[in-house]
Amino acid sequence: MKWNKAMAILLAAMLVVLSACSSSGSKDGASDNVDVIKVWTYPVHGNYKDDIAKSVAEFHAKHPNIRIEYELLTWAEGPKKFDVALNAGSPPDVYYHGVSGQYVDTGLALNLDPYMTPEIVNDYLPGVLEKAKIQGKQYGLPMYQYQWAWSANQRILEEAGIDWRKIQKEGWTWSEFKTEAKKMVKDLPDGSKQYGIVTDATTTDFIEMLARSSGLVDVVDRDGKFIWNDERMLETLKFIRSMVDEGIMPKETAAIDPAKRVEYFYNGKTGIASKGLPYYDVMLETRAKDIDAGKVKGEKIEHVYLPIPYKDGGKWQATVGGEGYVGFRQKDDKGEQHAKNTFLVMDWLTKGVHGGNSASELCVPFARQSQIDAFKGKDSRGKPHNKIAAEINQSHGVPSSDLYVDAKVSASKKKFIEQAQKPMQQALFSGSRTPEQIFEEFKNKGEQLFR
Amino acid sequence: MVQKLRDHMWAYLFILVPVLLFLVFTLYPIISAFMMSFQRYHVLNPEWIGFDNYKTMFADSVFYKSLWNTFLFTVCTVPVNIAITFMLAYFIFQLRSKWQTFFKAVMYLPAVASGVTISLVWFAMFDPTKDGMINSFLGFFGMEPVMWLSQTSTALFSLMLMTYLGSHGAGIILYLAAMGGIPKSLYEAADIDHASGWAKFSKITWPLLKPTTLYLLVTGVIISFQVFISVYMMTQGGPDFATTTIAYLIYQTAFMFYEFGLASAQSFVLTAIIVVVSIIQFKMFATDIEY
Known part of the structure; x- marks a missing residue:
């Protein structure tokens, strides 16, 4: 009797472990029509946690077939977590960072050129998109000019x-x-x-x-x-x-x-x-x-x-540059539609009020015209003399x-x-x-x- | 055979769980890393390059520097720490039972704290300004502030100092247990022969504590060869590679330069060194003790 009880407990424990493992590999119980886009980001500015939650909620309302699963990493540990994931072949679809040759070298960085519509290109202020290119190819969408x-x-x-x-x-x-x-x-x-x-x-x-x-x-x-x-x-x-x-x-x-x-x-x-x-x-x-x-x-x-x-x-x-979102594929590629959806999320998070709030909070120049339009007439943070100084400094910028x-x-x-x-x-x-x-x-x- | 298996089925079933965990989380990564050490690792297209990673490693001056630093760190910390641990245990052993318990608990407490937390405390103690804890103390004697972690002459010593003043708890408990296991009759016999305190120590206590000392020596060397957290937290291998150890170099190669093949090769050289040193230690110090 005692052994039967022990056996039952052992089997139950194994079942729990197995079911936990198998559920993590499934599509989280979501319907097959919903494409999940993973976003790893950081507390870019003080209120970013609230800002991104709002942006994501608005995105979900507009695109019910795409679900953004986002995670706010810490500045201290986030880069290491990302490096491990990238080199294991399973980076998130979207990552907050500047573009990097090392990312491109893995073969997993998503080339965004096929998805760049004239509307998006024209929304970016002159010279800003170049700050997220590697050897002429677009790998990132800047959210602001740092x-x-x-x-x-x-x-x-x-x-x-x-x-x-x-x-x-x-x-x-x-x-x-x-x-x-x-x-x-x-x-x-x-x-x-x-x-x-x-x-x-x-x-x-x-x-x-x-x-x-x-x-x-x-x-x-x-x-x-x-x-x-x-x-x-x-x-x-x-x-x-x-x-x-x-x-x-x-x-x-x-x-x-x-x-x-x-x-x-x-x-x-x-x-x-x-x-x-x-x-x-x-x-x-x-x-x-x-x-x-x-x-x-x-x-x-x-x-x-x-x-x-x-x-x-x-x-x-x-010293200037562009920071925003970089897109990735995974070792087990999820297909073209998933890549398109990834780009859609990147565009959403960097345009208008969604991307502009970071530039506004960080007191740095906007990256896109839609950001400027979204913040027109609104009080912005920062001292006027420092904002002018930042603009002058930006005009002397030399990218890396x-x-x-x-x-x-x-x-x-x-x-x-x-x-x-x-x-x-x-x-x-x-x-x-x-x-x-x-x-x-x-x-x-x-x-x-x-x- | 079948009957035997049936008799021990439960034992095999329970053993199966840790065996599976060992296969998945230890053996498989070791075999993968070994294969990776012969590859130029790329997440999509790894390429077999034979011994190139090993050649690159042996041609790198930083590798030799890290090897030297690790060796120096081990030689200067393990014997000293064993001596400190032994002395503390010896003094505690002389106390009454309740005081022994108290000191065992006090000495073991730092082992509960994470290496990161301990490093942060030391980081504050090594503050380079005259307001830093250690520098304030030196200031009483009219000494100038020392940049403990930022000078090539003091950086590695500072990391050694961290081990001298902590991490003795587990060793003390092992020594105390071993001291308690030495039969009193041996000391009584020595007293009858009018043996001196030193004679009792050198002929009875120390030889009978040899297995414990060997254990502490082997594990101490293994841990010391893998020193990483304090380097990562306190100095990042600097200044001028003065504190770059092999474990830190492996981390840097893998996670900063994405050269996982080279990092695997470095790991296997570290493993080989630890195995050889451990075998030598066993050959030199191992004795069968019976009492």
Whole structure:
């Protein structure tokens, strides 16, 4: 009797497991006429969770035969989850990201060209669609035009007598920047120091943006030729090192991570934080409310969006791009109609109010005319002077070479960043290697990877 | 035969579940990874390339650097940690039963916390500014703040320090159990012969704890060769590859560069190293203990 009971429990447990496994492989009990499109996205802006829920509900009302199953990933773990899924051959149909040569190389990125109607092409503002192409083929639909530059504390700039409005309009050179940054360096009453600029040693954009401002648009040029072996790279490295040596940046920069960098900025211990984006207007506004409510202690900071200084004698070159949704097929291809439906979802999530809410919230330029129309006459977030600064900065934008080079070069570039740039930038900040040694290392690694 | 099978049917049935899980989640991935190590992995069209992945790996200076870092980390952490664990267990063993229980619980508590949480706590302790916990302490002695995780000279040591000051709980419990199992009569005999404390330790305690020490040594080396979480959380292999270990390199190769074939080859070299080192340890330290 005892054994029979045990046997029954064991069989029941096995049945439960088997039924769970088999149901996950079915079409979720949905009718055969309903095509399920999987979307993996992120909390793109503060209210995106609510915004996408609304967009999806409206889509379902209009397209009863297509069901969007969406998941909000975390910024920390989402990219890894996606990478594993992609390399296992089962990516979601739609993923929030910029286009990437590595995605295309898997053979699973969906070429959108067959589905691009003149209506959609014309809805995009000039030059925006190009930011989601790889070697001329459309793989993504941008939702907004992103840009990175620096963010500054208005009080500290003004106390140092810096004409930030002029800088926003006309830009500044490396030597002008240094002159101004030195004015912000001082000892604070609590014994700590106020710096001109603080960056972190983890993210790679600081060197990339300054190299771009020296005239080196990327690690490689549009033809895939390695260009960080140019003397201007050495000058960039020397310029960065001099900021530490001259006390404009903290000497512990090598040990600062992104969270610490923000801490310096929020605590008023730096005039400028790298990196910054127009969205800081919204973030600092929220923080100010939290300070008023007693949830957060600290100084309310008025945000000033500043361009990256460019090498003397050079020209202003800003870091810009397009972010939105990229389409994918799976290893077990679900057919042409499914691909069409995938594109339909991508178009829906990027057009009009559905896509425009991100540009509006992030205080960055819209990507599509339908977004502009949807937000006409509505109050938008962000400070007017920073919005103008972002527009000026956008006009100086130079897109990444990733959009033009083949997947092999794109993969080599990624390897260069991980195996040369990242390790060397910490060495540069800590002073364990000289700019000349790092430049040599770049040249050697570049020769090895891009020959 | 049939009768025997029938007699033990229940046992086989219950064993079947873990065997199936082992086949699906362990053996199959190992065989797949082994095959992948001879391929240029591509999700749609994998290509057989013979030993190319192994050649690429052995031509890569970062691989040798990671090998050296892993070796250094293992050599500097495993013996030291076993010594610390043994000493703590030895002192706890001298206490009364209720205090032993208390210290066992206290020492084991960190094992319950995830590696990620522990890394985050250490991350705050290694804060590079003078306000950082360790730097504040050094400041009392007039020392300048140290960038623990960002200098090539201190980064790997910092990761070692994390192991010295934690993760002894399981070892302490094993040692205490083993110490409790040593017959008191052996010590009484030694007392009759007027043996010194050192003689009792070196001739009775230590030899009889050898199986436990061997177990801790083998598992310690295996775990140490696979050190990943602290590297991933604290240093990302930097600065200047000072903390790049093999496990981190495998992760980087697979999930940053999408070179799964090469990552599989690196994994099998790591496996081979661990197997060889474990065999050597067994040959050198294994003894049959009877008492």
